[in-house]
Amino acid sequence: MIGKRMINIYLYTRYERFWHWLQTILIVLLLITGFETNGMFKLFGFKAAAEIHNFCGITWLIAFAFFVFWLFTTGEFKQYAPTTRKMFEVIRYYAYGIFRGESHPVPKRRDAKHNPLQRIVYLSLAAMLLPVQMVTGFLFWSYNSWAQWGLDWLSLYVVATIHLAGAFAVLSFLVVHLYMITTGHSIFAHTRAMITGWELVEEGTEIEEWEQKERKTPQPVS
């Protein structure tokens, strides 16, 4: 950090921040009420917990549709494209470099918000874990209509167990995620960025072409 000038860049748009915090609220509520309806503790009471859980689940499902729409209309989905490039450097950084005060090998830029590790994690989250939770959650919620929909071969126990396993995976992610946000230039740098949209980065870092979400090759005008 010493010797390098820090500059503020606008990293997260209004919608991204809104989506992030909406998802935060929903996930936290879903985790709490989900584990409560699972019989692990008593907080809201079973009835209220189940109602909150259903409400949040359906809200999330609808909001997720908007998120997918946003991903594809803005082309932001490219930020989630998995890559192995610099993967080793990033792993090495978190395992070693971070303790020595080295700079992050893949700094954040507007067109490259995620490092290779983040890409893999967020892609599995958004494209696998969360959809699995949404599908199993929706099935759980619509249990009484299974026969009508020809789904009565399904086992509620299996659906519930997958949903529970997913919940543990989300909680584990949350633990690591909460820790990782303290690994910025300062402990609250990433949090601040997710609230204001502005993140401090080292000046002059180049974004390599592969990191950019769009490849703008100038085309000759004929």
Add this chain to the structure above:
Amino acid sequence: MKNGMPIAIGLPARALCLVVCLATISFAQVEVLDENQAPGRALAQQATKGREIWITADHSKHPVLQNEFQSGPEVTAACLSCHELAAGQFQKTIHWTWLDPNVEPELKVGKGGLTMNNFCVNIQSNEPRCTSCHAGYGWRDKHFDFSNPHAVDCLICHEQTGTYKKFPTAAGFTVDKPTVFKGNGKTYNPPDWNAVAQSVGRPTRRNCGTCHFFGGGGDGVKHGDMDSSLMKPNKELDVHMGIDGQNFDCVRCHTTSVHHIAGRIYSTPAATERKSLIEDDLTPKILCESCHSRTPHKPGVKANDHTDKVACQSCHIAHFARVNPTKMWWDWSSAGKKKDGKPYKVKDDLGKPAYDTKKGDFRWARNVQPEYFWFNGAINTLTALDPIDPSKEVAVSWPVGDMNDPNSRIFPFKVHRGKQGYDKVNKTLLIPHLFGKKGTGAYWAEYDWKRSFDSGMEYAGLPFSGEFDWVETSYVFPTTHMVAPKEKALPCSECHSRNGRLANLTGFYMPGRDVNTVVRILGWIAVLGSLAGVFIHGLGRFIAAGRKEK
């Protein structure tokens, strides 16, 4: 850049506010809906509103009822002089035969036959005592003439003075002169025949309750959800019968057709189709669904989704015997003990008999939590012919049902347990001869079980090896009366919890009760592992940072 910052901070905050507001609005809408009535209630109130029973006959003016009567059968003859078909109708009903009408009479299924219970066990050889609750006169023994129309007792179901009392041990007859019954110390008076005969009308809950509230020979002995507290209950005890509410008579739901009264008869459910009055306006009103429909709760309420598997009674009758105690245990094996050579009785804290030399040990309870079983409306009951397995508790009666049967629901039951005699060689339950004179083998006169079983089984025409012992048995009663006000319905967590009310019903997944232990353990290992990982990583950073500063 500096100017841009506050706006950037403001917007996410506003977005968050929006979400919170949206959430509040949708919850508020649920609140508003709360003020509307649940459709099931509205339907039921419509089905029962403005019901005034009107009649065109004044029985006190009928000349035939001015005659002088000496006995019940004479009154019956007078009734039949106008209602010619009544006795013929009545004699086809279970109230008369005490036999399952859906089983060949030769098989003797029914309490008038060989069907057993774990109270006084069976009526064979004990008739005069048991048949004080028969709507007839003179069922003294197995030679009773079931075809005699004048033996029908019209009054017990129809008289409205409340003064007509059959003597407890007189085979359905009243007394000729005031007589004290030693069993309860009460004096029974001969009826004022003209008054009772002229008072007749539709059966009220006192008519039905005279027998059904006192089944088993005392208040609340048999049913957990029917006892004398239902004569004049408040809404709190029974929302339908409460005199401060709907004030229903029994026949409001137990509708009748040619003297047949709607309700379960042994293994025949009260209704096989769960139809509401909307689907069939002539359907018997015996099920909750009849008036309340299959989805009685407000739209979107989860309980509407439960009605395919959970009976209304399961949530709406959280406890039975809420006013008067009901008998839960009857151990015949301890009968016969004497004090100073004499039979004696001991009362419990509830004022109910805890021991009686004649009958053994009792346990009573108030405000009892039901036991839950899958139930399709049928109950199977052992007869004295059925083989038993005395190595474990013998179910004398049990609910029929299965979780995969679309007609079955999870239903609340009173389970009456106890010990009763069985034949060690033939492996059948034994019929004791209880009531009778000395020298007949009657237990209540001689206190000799061997002679009692000898006499009872011989009377019933059944073999007895002479070797007997005691076996624990259970007997079930569906809990369907004493429906509590909606505020007293069970909270979800009573069943949706690890050791809730349905802990014993296995074979299906229920949220809050069941969890895959492997997933739960692996899940917590993953979460705790992540926590440990980030803790160690953080500690490393902290130490590294400290070292650098030095």
